[in-house]
Amino acid sequence: MSSRSEAITCEFCIALQVRVLYCITGASSLVLKPKTTDDVSRIMAHCDKRHLAVVPQGGNTGLVGGSVPVFDEVVLSTALMNKILDLDEISGVVTCQAGCILETLDDHVAERGLAMPLDLGAKASCHIGGNVSTSAGGLRLIRYGSLHGSVLGLEAVLASGEVLDCMSGMRKDNTGYDLKQLLIGSEGTLGVVTKVAILCPSRPAAVNVALLACNSFADVLKTLQKGKAMLSEILSAFELIDSASMMAVEKYLHLRNPLSSGEFYCLIETSGSHAGHDEEKLTAFLDSVMEEGSVCDGTVAQGITQQKDLWALRERVAEALLREGYTYKYDVSLPTRHFYDIVVDMRRHLAGAAVLGCYGYGHVGDGNVHLNVTTRQYDADVGHRIEPYVFEWVRGRHGSISAEHGLGFKKRDFIHYSKAASAVAWMKRFKTLMDPNGILNPYKTLPE
Amino acid sequence: MGVLGPKMAFRVLVGCKRVIDYAVKVRVKPDKTGVVTDGVKHSLNPFDEIAIEEAVRLKEKKIATEIVAVSCGPPKCQEVLRTALAMGADRGIHIEVPDEEYASLQPIHVSKILAKLAAQEEASMIIVGKQAIDDDCNQTAQMTAAFLDWPQATFASKIEKTNGDLLVTREVDGGLETIKVKLPAVLSTDLRLNEPRYATLPNIMKAKKKKIDKKKPADLGVDITQHVEVLKVEEPPVRQAGVIIENAEQLVSKLREAGHIQ
Numbered sequence: 001m002s003s004r005s006e007a008i009t010c011e012f013c014i015a016l017q018v019r020v021l022y023c024i025t026g027a028s029s030l031v032l033k034p035k036t037t038d039d040v041s042r043i044m045a046h047c048d049k050r051h052l053a054v055v056p057q058g059g060n061t062g063l064v065g066g067s068v069p070v071f072d073e074v075v076l077s078t079a080l081m082n083k084i085l086d087l088d089e090i091s092g093v094v095t096c097q098a099g100c101i102l103e104t105l106d107d108h109v110a111e112r113g114l115a116m117p118l119d120l121g122a123k124a125s126c127h128i129g130g131n132v133s134t135s136a137g138g139l140r141l142i143r144y145g146s147l148h149g150s151v152l153g154l155e156a157v158l159a160s161g162e163v164l165d166c167m168s169g170m171r172k173d174n175t176g177y178d179l180k181q182l183l184i185g186s187e188g189t190l191g192v193v194t195k196v197a198i199l200c201p202s203r204p205a206a207v208n209v210a211l212l213a214c215n216s217f218a219d220v221l222k223t224l225q226k227g228k229a230m231l232s233e234i235l236s237a238f239e240l241i242d243s244a245s246m247m248a249v250e251k252y253l254h255l256r257n258p259l260s261s262g263e264f265y266c267l268i269e270t271s272g273s274h275a276g277h278d279e280e281k282l283t284a285f286l287d288s289v290m291e292e293g294s295v296c297d298g299t300v301a302q303g304i305t306q307q308k309d310l311w312a313l314r315e316r317v318a319e320a321l322l323r324e325g326y327t328y329k330y331d332v333s334l335p336t337r338h339f340y341d342i343v344v345d346m347r348r349h350l351a352g353a354a355v356l357g358c359y360g361y362g363h364v365g366d367g368n369v370h371l372n373v374t375t376r377q378y379d380a381d382v383g384h385r386i387e388p389y390v391f392e393w394v395r396g397r398h399g400s401i402s403a404e405h406g407l408g409f410k411k412r413d414f415i416h417y418s419k420a421a422s423a424v425a426w427m428k429r430f431k432t433l434m435d436p437n438g439i440l441n442p443y444k445t446l447p448e
Numbered sequence: 449m450g451v452l453g454p455k456m457a458f459r460v461l462v463g464c465k466r467v468i469d470y471a472v473k474v475r476v477k478p479d480k481t482g483v484v485t486d487g488v489k490h491s492l493n494p495f496d497e498i499a500i501e502e503a504v505r506l507k508e509k510k511i512a513t514e515i516v517a518v519s520c521g522p523p524k525c526q527e528v529l530r531t532a533l534a535m536g537a538d539r540g541i542h543i544e545v546p547d548e549e550y551a552s553l554q555p556i557h558v559s560k561i562l563a564k565l566a567a568q569e570e571a572s573m574i575i576v577g578k579q580a581i582d583d584d585c586n587q588t589a590q591m592t593a594a595f596l597d598w599p600q601a602t603f604a605s606k607i608e609k610t611n612g613d614l615l616v617t618r619e620v621d622g623g624l625e626t627i628k629v630k631l632p633a634v635l636s637t638d639l640r641l642n643e644p645r646y647a648t649l650p651n652i653m654k655a656k657k658k659k660i661d662k663k664k665p666a667d668l669g670v671d672i673t674q675h676v677e678v679l680k681v682e683e684p685p686v687r688q689a690g691v692i693i694e695n696a697e698q699l700v701s702k703l704r705e706a707g708h709i710q
């Protein structure tokens with residue numbers, strides 16, 4: 001192994017093995033921190049020869065246990081692969097190693113008037129390689145699309161140690177099969193992403209954040225439709241916080257809800273190049289929804305600090321629920337009209353169980369709801385009442401049982417609720433083809 | 449305005465300055481004549497926001513009868529007046545100062561303007577932020593009081609009205625000081641006075657219909673000739689990295705090297 005890299009054992013292992021929301025712990029005793037693609041290639045070749053299992057790990061902020069070892073797999077951390085290699089101002093393409101932290105990349109491209117095309121709560125810790133490997137969604141997907149669109153090129157090391165070079169800075173490239181699409185979202189089971197080239201949009205010069213209160217979910221849908229129609233190209237986020245989630249951030253984190261009424265809260269953000277133009281559109285939109293009664297109260301942030309405070313009401317819900325007890329987390333995609341039905345049905349379904357609360361919040365703009373159920377501590381009975389009911393419910397609406405979090409360790413066995421058996425069979429064939437010895441992130445993503 | 453009966457008008461004048469937003473990373477211009485303001489997010493000076501909030505609370509307690517927000521500067525200042533109106537101020541006054549002259553506008557000019565306005569508007573109280581977060585001058589309240597020969601209560605963290613006086617708790621080095629000042633008076637706000645409200649939609653809409661009068665400093669007989677010339681603006685020196693020292697001998701030799709000891 002290259003002497004330039006580091007092999008660290010003992011105390012680092014504990015930190016790297018405990019999943020961010022305290023659910024899963026593995027028992028690895030070796031963490032490797034390569035610095036270059038070549039290092040990764042030698043590590044994988046060695047492990048493949050000796051049939052040693054490897055868990056690629058970025059910021060370890062995943063929510064389905066995809067980045068932690070289950071047994072004694074070797075942890076391959078991208079922490080030291082954090083070089084930004086290039087930024088093309090004209091095309092807006094940033095090229096970097098997989099271990100760059102998302103926020104660091106965003107700060108870097110900001111200096112050239114650009115922004116990273118995704119944003120999520122874990123931005124200060126997550127690595128771009130991990131984001132790409134899980135095809136992270138985030139808060140602004142309705143504006144900037146998914147990583148399947150914004151990743152223009154990537155480089156990955158396969159199980160054998162072979163370097164798969166799919167690097168490109170081209171917006172359009174129809175030369176053969178687009179292999180990188182297979183790797184995006186493959187959760188480190190088909191290859192270790194080592195380099196990425198990402199298309200960055202212009203950084204908005206004018207940002208507005210508004211929090212609106214609605215009395216019913218039907219009103220939320222009306223507001224959403226109006227927002228898409230009237231705010232149109234400047235709409236950059238449309239998030240939902242239900243009243244239970246709002247009460248949680250008020251109670252456990254002492255955050256301030258500026259609105260006094262409302263069953264549902266919509267956090268809306270606009271991003272554009274011209275403050276006057278955006279304000280005019282926003283004012284017209286607010287006038288319209290207030291007049292027709294779909295919005296009963298609301299506020300527009302005055303200043304950046306108020307914008308951050310309003311965003312915190314949405315971004316810190318998960319943290320607030322952690323304070324309540326153990327959280328059963330579900331991240332599902334549904335037809336937007338059914339977004340909140342799952343929460344209502346789950347509440348009804350769990351009535352009488354030892355449940356503290358049932359919460360629904362998330363990306364109502366793209367139909368992705370975060371359903372959370374809390375109990376005092378982990379309760380297997382409650383777990384069985386929720387699953388597989390929740391997955392069957394989602395299947396019934398032809399939704400996805402994991403919108404953006406991925407399958408990882410926790411949800412691998414539920415893949416058939418959202419994917420046809422034949423599709424899963426082909427996934428397994430690809431896995432066998434690319435990782436014949438099954439050393440890359442075993443026990444993850446695909447069922448046994 | 450409705451009939452007030454025996455109660456007198458209690459008009460509060462609130463100074464509102466448009467400054468670079470608190471959360472923005474400020475950059476010095478390459479020519480070192482100032483900081484970059486083009487395309488940079490601006491908002492109402494946080495301490496002035498606290499002043500507006502306090503004035504609105506006084507009105508809600510039926511102590512104040514009218515709140516007039518004042519801002520001096522180029523047309524963009526109307527943005528902060530709109531914020532003040534959305535929070536509950538009744539009307540605004542924009543003292544028009546064009547960009548070139550605004551660059552050299554100082555607290556001494558602003559305080560003369562506020563003093564003249566207070567007389568014109570028959571104000572019972574002037575409240576401003578203790579300082580603006582761009583220049584950190586902390587002078588306007590004090591100078592305004594001097595020009596009017598009114599009492600001043602600065603760094604207020606609590607304001608109570610008792611008959612014709614105000615009981616004001618001030619934040620001072622070493623603790624809190626409570627003083628009684630006769631009205632009319634000039635106050636400046638400190639951080640812990642209150643937590644400003646969010647402007648809610650109905651009020652934001654109403655604010656668009658509220659009046660903003662325009663005046664020029666000359667209309668008030670105030671001369672805003674430049675008093676101060678900025679020679680150079682620089683970033684603070686980059687913090688030097690520290691050095692970790694192994695033992696006392698090394699410390700002594702390093703101190704000697706740097707010339708701190710013989």
